[in-house]
Amino acid sequence: MKDLLTPNQVARAVGASEASLKRWCDKGLLPTIRTAGGHRRIPIHGVMQFLRERGMPLVRPEVLGIPTATGRGETTLERGFVGFRAAIEDGDEERARRVAIDLYLAGHSVCDICDFVIAEALHAVGSSWEHGRMEVYQERRGCEIALRVLFELRGFLPALETGAPYAMGGTLECDPYTLPTNMVELCLREAGWSAENHGTGIPVDTFCTAIARKRPKLFWLSVSAIESTDSFLADYQILRDSAQAHGAAIVVGGVALTEEVRRGMVYSAHCDNLRHLIGFARALKEAVTRGQEGP
Numbered sequence: 001m002k003d004l005l006t007p008n009q010v011a012r013a014v015g016a017s018e019a020s021l022k023r024w025c026d027k028g029l030l031p032t033i034r035t036a037g038g039h040r041r042i043p044i045h046g047v048m049q050f051l052r053e054r055g056m057p058l059v060r061p062e063v064l065g066i067p068t069a070t071g072r073g074e075t076t077l078e079r080g081f082v083g084f085r086a087a088i089e090d091g092d093e094e095r096a097r098r099v100a101i102d103l104y105l106a107g108h109s110v111c112d113i114c115d116f117v118i119a120e121a122l123h124a125v126g127s128s129w130e131h132g133r134m135e136v137y138q139e140r141r142g143c144e145i146a147l148r149v150l151f152e153l154r155g156f157l158p159a160l161e162t163g164a165p166y167a168m169g170g171t172l173e174c175d176p177y178t179l180p181t182n183m184v185e186l187c188l189r190e191a192g193w194s195a196e197n198h199g200t201g202i203p204v205d206t207f208c209t210a211i212a213r214k215r216p217k218l219f220w221l222s223v224s225a226i227e228s229t230d231s232f233l234a235d236y237q238i239l240r241d242s243a244q245a246h247g248a249a250i251v252v253g254g255v256a257l258t259e260e261v262r263r264g265m266v267y268s269a270h271c272d273n274l275r276h277l278i279g280f281a282r283a284l285k286e287a288v289t290r291g292q293e294g295p
């Protein structure tokens with residue numbers, strides 16, 4: 001995928017003339033950056049927003065560095081799930097990218113694509129593995145592909161507003177699951193948060209140092225695996241105290257947070273999926289922004 005494009009490249013990709021493209025740039029319909037020499041450059045996210053809003057087709061997606069035939073495929077989340085799952089099971093990265101980008105161009109939020117397509121496909125992979133229908137290598141490859149798709153979707157999101165509130169998070173030690181915490185980052189960015197995933201397997205003390213230094217307004221903990229409930233709850237208590245001391249809301253989610261585990265936890269919000277998170281994050285962003293503006 002290319003980050004910055006020339007009017008000529010975008011014109012070829014959307015099947016318009018270069019003169020039209022330059023006119024759209026100058027009218028402000030496409031966000032445009034000028035090079036030192038005064039040439040127009042268009043960020044890929046601007047092109048994607050432009051196409052989404054107008055329902056315009058992509059004639060030659062490969063010019064933008066995205067798979068051939070993108071923009072002519074799945075438009076419902078249900079069909080997208082079937083296509084994405086098959087692509088993951090076949091280890092077909094290009095097809096998986098195409099399905100995800102098609103859905104995005106059709107106007108679905110990244111949050112819904114994560115919840116109803118990518119996560120569901122991974123759940124299906126887990127059950128195929130459990131029933132001996134899939135090999136471990138296929139599951140690992142599926143995970144890699146899904147991660148790359150998330151990074152690609154991230155490049156399509158509109159630029160963050162200046163002053164966007166900061167959020168950070170990740171997983172604690174013994175939790176190697178990369179996809180959920182990356183999805184949280186992506187969906188918070190889509191909701192206008194300057195969100196940074198710090199990765200997996202993070203010792204609690206260094207998480208607390210990061211909270212004290214970076215002062216997030218929202219801290220998320222993704223919990224897909226717990227080795228010992230007692231030590232998890234002890235670490236969580238430390239983390240939560242740190243978040244509270246520095247004025248961060250703490251949001252938790254993940255398949256390992258059973259009702260029993262949650263009984264031992266205090267949090268600002270627990271979310272079963274990303275849609276729930278977005279509801280909470282939007283309301284918190286509004287409150288934080290109002291607070292920053294003053295009475």
Ligand code: B12
Pocket residue numbers: 114115116118119122123124125126127130139143174175176177178179180181183184220221222223224225226251252253254255270271272273274277
């Ligand atoms: C990929 C995978 C792995 C990979 C992960 C690699 C990686 N880089 O991430 C690796 C190889 C590490 C792995 C290892 C193991 N795995 Co595994 N794994 C999976 C698999 C197939 C997909 C996980 C995934 O990424 N799902 C996609 C995510 C996005 O979905 P999700 O977690 O549900 O997240 C959604 C919501 O929960 C929510 N959410 C999640 N976190 C958060 C956080 C916040 C803040 C919010 C708001 C929301 C939120 O939003 C997400 C989007 O909707 C699952 C199958 C499954 N059902 O998920 C099995 C699965 C989880 N694994 C399983 C098992 C058994 C294991 C192993 C024990 C296997 C082994 N014998 O070694 C080990 C244990 C590892 C450990 N230390 O705990 C079982 C767990 C069974 C159980 N109930 O305990 C599952 C369910 C497979 C199965 N059907 O048997 N695994």
